[in-house]
Amino acid sequence: MEPIGAATQSRNITSTSSSSSPPNFSSNYNPEQGKRDLAPLLKENGGKWELIETGKGLERGFKFKTFKKTWEFMNIIAAECAVKKHHPEWSNVYNTTFIRWTTHSPSGLSEKDVIMAKYCDEQSEKCGEVENAETSAVGKELADRVATEGGDCCVPKRKEPPPAF
Numbered sequence: 518m519e520p521i522g523a524a525t526q527s528r529n530i531t532s533t534s535s536s537s538s539p540p541n542f543s544s545n546y547n548p549e550q551g552k553r554d555l556a557p558l559l560k561e562n563g564g565k566w567e568l569i570e571t572g573k574g575l576e577r578g579f580k581f582k583t584f585k586k587t588w589e590f591m592n593i594i595a596a597e598c599a600v601k602k603h604h605p606e607w608s609n610v611y612n613t614t615f616i617r618w619t620t621h622s623p624s625g626l627s628e629k630d631v632i633m634a635k636y637c638d639e640q641s642e643k644c645g646e647v648e649n650a651e652t653s654a655v656g657k658e659l660a661d662r663v664a665t666e667g668g669d670c671c672v673p674k675r676k677e678p679p680p681a682f
């Protein structure tokens with residue numbers, strides 16, 4: 518029988534998308550300002566983030582020493598999300614998390630995305646992010662699935678009808 522972990526190991530691929538897509542800013546973000554804010558975050562300029570294929574978001578994986586540290590980091594980010602009223606598309610497996618910042622309304626890369634990406638960089642360092650770690654493609658795949666199958670925050674929730682009896 519195949520040892521547990523063999524399947525996981527075969528899926529351990531390094532970084533994915535190429536960062537050749539131009540940024541696609543949301544309509545309320547001045548593109549000149551956007552380009553200035555964004556530049557230092559991108560891999561091509563020594564940062565750690567890549568633009569997603571559509572240019573409407575930023576993404577990257579993070580790795581920490583333990584699950585506890587990873588969860589601590591995610592908690593810090595979640596608290597700031599509540600303050601900023603902005604949420605990520607993200608996933609977590611053990612000691613890794615994959616985070617994508619994109620804005621649904623108005624659609625595109627917004628100032629909040631850039632601010633949150635920068636905040637992630639600062640907080641991940643404080644949580645002892647493992648430098649230059651390879652993160653599995655599974656994190657990205659999971660975040661993709663959640664983003665597709667999860668509800669859109671911008672669509673008002675329909676109230677549940679009262680129970681029949």
Ligand SMILES: C[C@H](O)[C@H](O)[C@H]1CNC2=NC(N)=NC(=O)C2=N1
Nearest residue numbers: 602603604619620621622670671
């Ligand atoms: C009303 C509320 O502020 C909006 O639905 C917010 C919530 N969080 C959000 N998060 C993200 N990532 N994109 C949005 O467009 C967005 N909209």
